[in-house]
Amino acid sequence: xxxxxxxRLVQSVAVLLAVGVVSFFLFRYVGDPINAMVGQxxxxxxxxxxxxxxxxxxxxxxxxxxFLVNAAQGKFxxxxxxxxxxxxxxxxxxxxxxELSFCASLFVLFFGxxxxxxxxxxxxxxxxxxxxxxxxxxVSLPTFLIGILLILFFSVMLHWLPSFGRGETxxxxxxxxxxxxRKGLEALIxxxxxxxxxQLTLIMRLVRSEMLEVMRTDYIKFARARGLTNxxxxxxxxxxxxxxxxITVAGLQLGALIAFALVTETVFAWPGVGQLFIQSxxxxxxxxxxxxxxxxxxxxxxxxxxxDLLYFAVDPRLRGGGTARAGGH
Amino acid sequence: xxxxxxxPLLEVRNLRVEFPTRRGTLLAVDDVSFEIAxxxxxxVVGESGAGKSLTGNAIIGLLEPPGRIAAGEVRLExxxxxxxxxxxxxxxxxxxxxxxxQDPLTSLNPLYSVGRQLVETIQTHLPLNAAAARKRALDLLxxxxxxxxxxRLDHYPHQFSGGMRQRVVIALALCAGPRLIVADEPTTxxxxxxxxxxxxxxxxxxxEHGTAVMLVTHDMGVIAETADxxxxxxxxxxxxxGPVRDVIKxxxxxxxxxxxxSIPHLGERxxxxxxxxxxxxxxxxxxxxxxxNPRCTLxxxxxxxxxxxxxAAGASRAACWLHDSRGVGAPIGKExxxx
Amino acid sequence: MADWFRRAADSDIWWSFKSSPLTVVAAVxxxxxxxxxxxxxxxxxxxxxxxxxxxxxDGLKPPVFVSDEGDWTFPLGTDDQGRDILSSIMYGTxxxxxxxxASVIVAMVLGIALGxxxxxxxxxxxxxxxxxxxxxxxxxxxxVALLIDGIVRGLISVQRHxxxxxxxxxxxxxxxFWVQYARTVRGSVLVEKNxxxxxxxxxxxxxxxxIMVRHVLPxxxxxxxxxxxxxxxLAIISEATLSFLGVGLPSxxxxxxxxxxxxxEVLQSGDWWITVFPGAxxxxxxxxxxxxxxxxxxALNPKLR
Numbered sequence: 001x002x003x004x005x006x007x008r009l010v011q012s013v014a015v016l017l018a019v020g021v022v023s024f025f026l027f028r029y030v031g032d033p034i035n036a037m038v039g040q041x042x043x044x045x046x047x048x049x050x051x052x053x054x055x056x057x058x059x060x061x062x063x064x065x066x067f068l069v070n071a072a073q074g075k076f077x078x079x080x081x082x083x084x085x086x087x088x089x090x091x092x093x094x095x096x097x098x099e100l101s102f103c104a105s106l107f108v109l110f111f112g113x114x115x116x117x118x119x120x121x122x123x124x125x126x127x128x129x130x131x132x133x134x135x136x137x138x139v140s141l142p143t144f145l146i147g148i149l150l151i152l153f154f155s156v157m158l159h160w161l162p163s164f165g166r167g168e169t170x171x172x173x174x175x176x177x178x179x180x181x182r183k184g185l186e187a188l189i190x191x192x193x194x195x196x197x198x199q200l201t202l203i204m205r206l207v208r209s210e211m212l213e214v215m216r217t218d219y220i221k222f223a224r225a226r227g228l229t230n231x232x233x234x235x236x237x238x239x240x241x242x243x244x245x246x247i248t249v250a251g252l253q254l255g256a257l258i259a260f261a262l263v264t265e266t267v268f269a270w271p272g273v274g275q276l277f278i279q280s281x282x283x284x285x286x287x288x289x290x291x292x293x294x295x296x297x298x299x300x301x302x303x304x305x306x307x308d309l310l311y312f313a314v315d316p317r318l319r320g321g322g323t324a325r326a327g328g329h
Numbered sequence: 330x331x332x333x334x335x336x337p338l339l340e341v342r343n344l345r346v347e348f349p350t351r352r353g354t355l356l357a358v359d360d361v362s363f364e365i366a367x368x369x370x371x372x373v374v375g376e377s378g379a380g381k382s383l384t385g386n387a388i389i390g391l392l393e394p395p396g397r398i399a400a401g402e403v404r405l406e407x408x409x410x411x412x413x414x415x416x417x418x419x420x421x422x423x424x425x426x427x428x429x430x431q432d433p434l435t436s437l438n439p440l441y442s443v444g445r446q447l448v449e450t451i452q453t454h455l456p457l458n459a460a461a462a463r464k465r466a467l468d469l470l471x472x473x474x475x476x477x478x479x480x481r482l483d484h485y486p487h488q489f490s491g492g493m494r495q496r497v498v499i500a501l502a503l504c505a506g507p508r509l510i511v512a513d514e515p516t517t518x519x520x521x522x523x524x525x526x527x528x529x530x531x532x533x534x535x536x537e538h539g540t541a542v543m544l545v546t547h548d549m550g551v552i553a554e555t556a557d558x559x560x561x562x563x564x565x566x567x568x569x570x571g572p573v574r575d576v577i578k579x580x581x582x583x584x585x586x587x588x589x590x591s592i593p594h595l596g597e598r599x600x601x602x603x604x605x606x607x608x609x610x611x612x613x614x615x616x617x618x619x620x621x622n623p624r625c626t627l628x629x630x631x632x633x634x635x636x637x638x639x640x641a642a643g644a645s646r647a648a649c650w651l652h653d654s655r656g657v658g659a660p661i662g663k664e665x666x667x668x
Numbered sequence: 669m670a671d672w673f674r675r676a677a678d679s680d681i682w683w684s685f686k687s688s689p690l691t692v693v694a695a696v697x698x699x700x701x702x703x704x705x706x707x708x709x710x711x712x713x714x715x716x717x718x719x720x721x722x723x724x725x726d727g728l729k730p731p732v733f734v735s736d737e738g739d740w741t742f743p744l745g746t747d748d749q750g751r752d753i754l755s756s757i758m759y760g761t762x763x764x765x766x767x768x769x770a771s772v773i774v775a776m777v778l779g780i781a782l783g784x785x786x787x788x789x790x791x792x793x794x795x796x797x798x799x800x801x802x803x804x805x806x807x808x809x810x811x812v813a814l815l816i817d818g819i820v821r822g823l824i825s826v827q828r829h830x831x832x833x834x835x836x837x838x839x840x841x842x843x844x845f846w847v848q849y850a851r852t853v854r855g856s857v858l859v860e861k862n863x864x865x866x867x868x869x870x871x872x873x874x875x876x877x878x879i880m881v882r883h884v885l886p887x888x889x890x891x892x893x894x895x896x897x898x899x900x901x902l903a904i905i906s907e908a909t910l911s912f913l914g915v916g917l918p919s920x921x922x923x924x925x926x927x928x929x930x931x932x933e934v935l936q937s938g939d940w941w942i943t944v945f946p947g948a949x950x951x952x953x954x955x956x957x958x959x960x961x962x963x964x965x966x967a968l969n970p971k972l973r
Contacts, residue, residue: 018803030822136962140955142905142925144912145947148932152940163936218435224391225430226450226501227423230415236449237438244440252806259808266913267932278913281814284822293815300806316485317439 004318008308012301019297023290024067027077028056030286076291081283086291090273095175096166097265097272101257103188104196108254112200113246116207120242121234123212131204138201143260147194147267154190162187164269195264199253206249210242217241244315251307255300336407337364338541339388339509344401344411346383346392346565348612355612357383357396359565362639365509370535370542372556372573374549374588376609380565381545385511387411388543389428390418406508424454427502427540429531431514433495437486443470443497444482447504454505469500474530492523499531506538513545528555549588553577561585564610564620571645581642582649584621619649629657684967694959701953705765708758713743716751716759731941745941748934753941756927757949763923764950767838768904772896774842775903779849780892784880786850787857798854801847810906812844813837817915830918837916841906848895856888890968897961901954908950924950 051057055066070076076086119128155163167187169176178184214220215238223233262274269275273292280288312318346358358380365371373381386392388403390410403411410421422428430436438446447466451457457465463482470478473496486494495515502510515531516524532555535542544556552559552573560570561582569582580586587605607624610616616623622632631650642652650657685691704711731745731753744753786797804812820836821829829836860866860883869879910916911925912932919926924946931943 014799015803015806018799026819026822030819136958137951137955140901140905140958141951142908142912142954144909145928145951148928148935148943148947152935152943156936156940218430218432219438221391222428222430222436222498222501223438224419225389225422225428226453226504227419227421228449228453229419232449232453237441240440241438256808259811262814263810263909263913277814278915281818281821281915284818286818286822289815289818296807296811304806315440316442317487 005308008305012305015301016294016297019293020068020071021064023071023293024064026286026293027067027290028060028063030284071291071294076294077287079280079285079288081280081285081288086287089276089288090291090295091174093271093273093276095177096270097258097261097274099178100188100191100195100264100270100272101254101261103192104199104257104261105254107192107196108200108203108257109250112203113207115200116204117211117234117239117242119204120208120211120215121238123208132208135201135204138197139205141197143194143198143263144267146197147190147264150190150194151267161190163190166271191264191268191270194267195257195261198260199257202253203246203250207242207246210245211238214238214241240314244311247310247314248307251303251310252300255303258299259296337404338367338369338406339365339543340402340404340407341384341388342402342404344384344387344403345399346380346387346396347399348396350395353613356399356615357565357612358387360401361562361565361567362401363560363567363570365541365543367508368535368539368541369558370532370544370556372552372559373543373545373562374547374552374559375562376547378609378612379562381562382513384562385428385513385543385545389422389426389511391422391428420454423450423507424505425507425509427504427507427510429495429498429502429510429512429515432518433491433498434518436498437494439486442483442485443489447482447497447501450501450504465504466500469503470497472503472534473497473500475500491519492527495519495523495527496530499527499534503534503538503540507540509541509543510535511543511545514547515544516551517546517548524551531555549577561588564615565612566620566648567639568621568649569642569645569647570639571643571647575644579643581645581647581652582621583625583627583651585647587624627651627657629660631655631658633661681967685963688963690959691963694956694963697952697956698960701761701949701956702765705758705761708755708762712752712755712758714752714755716756730939731945744945747930747942748939753945756922757924757946760922760924760927760946761949761953763834763917763921764904764907764925764953767834767841767907767917767923768900770838771841771845771903771907772900774838775845775899776849776892776896778842779846780853780885780888782846783850783853784857784884787854787884788861788876788880794854797850801850804844805847809841809844809902810909813840813906813910814913814915816840816843817910821915830920833917833921837907837910840910841903844906845899845903848899849892852891852895853884853888856891857884860884860887894961894965894968897957897964901957901961904950904954904957924953 055063058066074087078084079086079089082089115131119131122128151163154161162183165187166176166178167183167185168181169178169184170180171177178188220233220238223237228237259274261270261272262277264270265272265275266278273295276288277292279285280292341364342362344358344361345356348355348357361380361384363371373384375381383392383396386396387398390413392398398411401411402409405421405425410418413421437443441449444463444466447469448459448462451462451465452459455462455465467478467482470482475481475493475496481489486497489497499515502512510531512531516527519527528551531542531544534540542555544552546552556573558571559573559576561568561576561584563584569576569580569585571581576585577589580589584605605624610620610623616633617636618634619625619628619632619637622628625632629650635650637648637650637653639646639648640652642649685695709715729746731743744757746752747756782797786794817836817840820840824832857880866879866883869883870876907916907923908925908928911923912929914929917923917926919930922930927946928943928950931939931946935943
């Protein structure tokens with residue numbers, strides 16, 4: 001098990017390094033850091049002096065090393081657009097994105113998994129067919145369109161829920177939260193549904209097909225032959241086996257929520273890191289793009305590790321590898 | 330050996346199993362009848378596709394849709410069980426009828442320890458508390474010959490070898506002390522060296538517990554060693570049924586004869602192994618009359634048009650006009666067959 | 669040719685197509701949308717993006733069937749500039765489809781090529797290509813496309829970007845979807861590579877490229893076609909999303925996504941038709957394509973049924 005985790009850690013570091021290379025090239029060669037730092041009337045001499053001072057004339061590997069050291073400390077320089085430190089801009093906006101993604105994840109898991117289990121257990125029932133059909137429509141609707149339609153219906157027409165912004169937030173030691181005010185919670189509803197709907201249909205379809213697969217296995221048939229109750233079979237044996245493959249995909253999908261949030265944040269004018277990234281792309285604000293890329297890379301690596309650990313918790317075949325076959329005949 | 334004068338434990342009468350498909354309904358089991366006495370071992374042999382596994386599945390009420398029982402009845406201890414509601418039948422499965430499937434590697438849930446699977450089965454059918462159920466689970470594991478049963482209880486299926494897993498499966502089938510075990514090819518997936526051990530174990534346990542067995546297999550050797558009586562199935566029907574010794578030594582149906590001829594016997598030197606020409610018909614192309622007639626060397630005109638029922642033949646019963654007073658009818662030439 | 673038709677009509681694929689009414693509807697809808705949008709210069713009632721033909725007094729007319737203020741010249745209403753929504757949708761759909769098809773082709777060609785090379789050459793080349801694929805898979809396609817778009821923006825001027833926006837977006841989406849093809853093709857190459865006929869072909873000195881094209885590609889036609897169909901839906905959504913985010917096609921050259929963005933800007937005033945009709949067209953198009961993709965996957969892989 002230790003070897004497995006070590007291998008995974010090495011892989012994670014490799015992925016992070018790859019993302020770091022891309023970020024570094026963005027940072028160093030696509031944008032020109034000097035142009036962003038100085039005014040129009042700065043002389044060429046001053047520019048060269050600054051270039052030397054910042055180490056921009058060092059060999060590329062040395063610069064890359066400095067870049068990584070800085071990135072590890074959260075130093076990504078100043079935004080080309082606002083001249084603020086990139087790390088502060090991102091940290092200010094991170095709570096908004098994380099809270100939104102968290103609520104969307106809850107929405108996905110609380111509805112997606114049960115719906116998948118239900119349609120997997122009763123694939124021929126009319127309500128399963130209806131859910132299947134609706135889910136296909138869900139996959140075909142782009143996220144931003146879902147958001148717009150929700151706004152049109154619940155905000156513009158019914159005036160039930162707010163259509164943009166975070167409502168009221170409470171600041172707890174630098175972390176702004178939506179969870180403590182009624183307005184903040186209301187503001188979370190539409191964006192969470194918008195963000196989660198696509199993943200919800202995905203998870204539902206995945207759980208359904210895995211469930212159908214598991215229900216065909218010999219051990220389910222044997223469980224029936226042992227006269228176990230339907231409840232024990234469906235929610236014990238079948239569901240647990242379904243969860244093994246679902247965990248990976250669900251983990252990655254929920255991680256993807258944080259990245260996907262950029263579309264939802266734009267639709268709802270949600271002040272998160274995704275919106276910041278879109279603005280950066282529009283203005284080609286390279287330091288922010290590079291930092292966002294590193295952040296998403298880090299999140300994915302962490303989520304991957306958590307998923308691997310969950311695997312160990314669920315599947316004994318991974319845990320007890322050493323004693324396999326010890327019994328003999 | 331067979332206690333034929335006692336009332337039967339299991340009674341199958343005119344069972345038909347159908348599979349509706351997009352190209353018409355297939356008749357997979359056609360008008361099958363037999364009985365099993367308490368404590369008796371009935372072997373069911375036949376080629377794959379002969380309907381033997383489906384008969385077993387129909388008895389335990391686990392036909393896979395769209396397969397269904399179209400006619401006939403199944404009685405266990407006099408009580409009809411083929412038309413029970415799902416929940417009633419569930420209480421019969423495991424409790425009154427145990428089942429063992431072909432592949433022990435896939436019969437056990439990989440994510441639960443064998444102890445948990447045993448305890449769960451025991452508690453489903455018997456009013457025992459957790460400790461008592463665990464005790465019983467342990468006893469069962471010991472009984473099926475798992476060394477170091479105490480600490481193996483908490484092991485997971487992947488930590489057992491194939492033969493050990495099949496022992497666990499047998500323990501699971503015996504959990505609630507069933508009267509009948511339907512064993513579907515219990516040794517086919519195992520190493521040859523382990524097959525004999527498992528068969529011996531099954532035989533011993535059933536004798537000790539007085540449990541009857543319906544042993545479905547394509548292996549005549551296993552039947553010869555284990556069964557009291559044997560039913561030979563062909564194309565969804567019973568071709569011959571009788572005491573195992575008689576069927577093996579003195580087969581009455583031409584198909585059974587062919588089947589026996591294809592088994593090598595130890596100590597019989599020089600004799601050639603025979604084989605039956607052709608292959609079993611597909612379910613959507615079963616010939617009229619006797620289903621075996623295209624491959625039969627003894628057939629007559631009657632076999633092409635009239636379907637034989639089981640009739641007395643020596644010490645057994647066989648579905649063949651050879652044993653009817655009117656015989657197989659006029660002989661036919663090979664060339665007219667296809668017409 | 670006649671023989672080909674007879675065989676096609678007799679095949680299982682055709683049978684499964686005919687017996688699924690939903691698929692037939694989806695196919696008809698897809699063809700209809702393609703046909704109408706590509707004929708839009710001929711049949712559209714207006715040329716909405718010719719500034720000379722616009723009249724501000726026609727602005728914000730509602731659709732004819734919801735209000736008396738409607739005007740049959742503009743059956744689905746107009747936007748604030750007086751542009752006919754119906755005509756905008758027809759032209760916009762054409763652009764969306766062009767970008768969708770083009771980026772699927774880019775992804776397919778790139779993916780197949782890299783998959784062939786990766787599987788056939790093996791070793792370090794294989795390892796590098798597949799690790800890149802792994803890393804890219806950890807990022808959502810839309811993010812990759814955004815990044816590529818952002819890089820291009822950093823390298824060229826804004827005006828120049830508007831001119832080549834369509835190529836940038838095709839490239840960005842194409843680059844973000846190649847992985848699936850590459851993996852499928854690579855897997856197939858690895859299987860075929862060691863088969864005897866390929867070894868034999870190698871022994872008699874046929875070029876590896878010829879072997880790959882003749883023997884491996886036919887084997888992956890089915891899966892690649894399924895991926896391509898399902899990706900077409902995704903590519904259309906990606907384009908619409910990028911355009912909606914304002915980093916795709918500019919408003920002088922609007923796709924369905926751009927139209928929805930423009931409508932969204934005035935959504936709060938309740939002029940819903942500017943957004944809803946392009947949105948419904950987009951949804952219908954993607955749904956039809958996805959239904960076809962789903963059906964194709966099931967038809968080519970009977971095991972899943």
